[in-house]
Amino acid sequence: MIMKLVLLWVLGLWSVSGIDLSRSESFLSYLDEEVTMSPGSTTTLIVPLTLIQGAASKGAVCLDGTLPGYHLHRGFGSGANSWVIHLEGGGWCNTIRSCVFRKTTRRGSSKFMEKSINFTGILSNKAEENPDFYNWNRVRVRYCDGASFAGEGQNEANKLYFRGQRIWLAAMEELMAKGMQNANQAILSGCSAGGLASILHCDEFKNLFPETTKVKCLSDAGLFLDATNVAGGHTLRDMYEGVVTLQGVQKNLPSTCTSQKDPTSCFFPQNLVSNVKTPMFLLNAAYDAWQVDQSLIPSLADPHGLWRACKTDRSHCNSSQIQFFQVREKRYLVRE
């Protein structure tokens, strides 16, 4: 039985900080899902970065050719054979220019990644903060390809490697060897661009395991919609088209979709989720702040600032503006 749940946080504001709205190309590259919450005063669990040494020989490298990596904290007790994998997010790069720039950041090169990070939320080892998964094996896979772990190709002239799919495979292979092959249950999760990746790779993840392993997926803020912006344009689709084309994503998209639709459409979850066989939980705010700001009302689509007040505070929207959001919701979200 296929379980699909769409949880809507109506009026929930997904906080994405530090985005400069005036630079439409770079914000797409810099979307970052970090929302740091460390309740209480207990010390935070700090987990070192492991580079995947065997990745280079498989061509599974970051945009700049450096090794990809992950952070693993071992499970214990009743969670010793349970695994939760979290795919990191952080926007995409859709042009040579934005990918070349990304090479100089932690989202495109392990040279610039934090050598250790704090494990909080679903990755926390504290029962009070993370009651369901605190004693599972918890992994954060770093995102350094810029195409939601799904690209395949390279650009010689600019020394860019588009190896998202190989990074995904190399990371899974390494984690299987480190004990994930004995998992009796496993979850593939991810946030933002990583949430999209968790949808794209959900069935592949399930197929890594024997039938007896209980496998599920969780996409957190990964339900990016193929929406029309306030000026009638398609900001996100235009950007995704660049990602898919530049990074050779098409060959890694499910053929159940690509046999019916163009490749860019098949990078949108709305055209994928009905074909995912593995139980998947979709968590997304109906008024996802990033999608409202960057996809529905990007600054370029609102040159006179008519939407500016509504965009930053929903209580400032008039009835037709609210209607605009509602139509989007009905069309894409509330089905099944």
Ligand SMILES: *[C@@H]1O[C@H](CO)[C@@H](O)[C@H](O)[C@H]1NC(C)=O
């Ligand atoms: C990580 O945790 C340490 C120690 O609790 C804290 O000082 C630091 O600010 C945290 N870093 C981030 C990025 O939250």
Ligand SMILES: *[C@@H]1O[C@H](CO)[C@@H](O)[C@H](O)[C@H]1NC(C)=O
């Ligand atoms: C709502 O505001 C927009 C932008 O200022 C305007 O074009 C529209 O006519 C307004 N609608 C209503 C019903 O007031």
